[in-house]
Amino acid sequence: xxxxxxxxxxxxxxxxxxAMAVTPHDDNALxxxxxxxxxxxxxxxxMRGTGAADTVWKNVPSGTVLPFRxxxxxxxxxxxxxxxxxx
Numbered sequence: 001x002x003x004x005x006x007x008x009x010x011x012x013x014x015x016x017x018x019a020m021a022v023t024p025h026d027d028n029a030l031x032x033x034x035x036x037x038x039x040x041x042x043x044x045x046x047m048r049g050t051g052a053a054d055t056v057w058k059n060v061p062s063g064t065v066l067p068f069r070x071x072x073x074x075x076x077x078x079x080x081x082x083x084x085x086x087x
Contacts, residue, residue, distance in 0.1 A: 016086035024075040030085055037066045040082025046074040
């Protein structure tokens with residue numbers, strides 16, 4: 001297999017190279033801040049980015065990629081499921 005982009009610098013706008021399942025939790029931060037979140041099953045997501053305030057994203061459709069660098073995905077207020085952090 002050839003990866004034509006293996007020597008390219010990674011950036012927040014570059015496509016993700018890996019994904020990790022997100023388990024929403026009220027207190028635990030994600031291990032790493034992702035480039036985006038993929039929402040497998042739509043709903044509401046309560047999360048905090050790298051700033052100091054939580055935000056609630058309502059009616060997020062299934063299959064959406066949110067270009068938001070979440071530090072926390074809260075269990076309370078989150079009804080969406082099958083969330084992946086994209087790195």
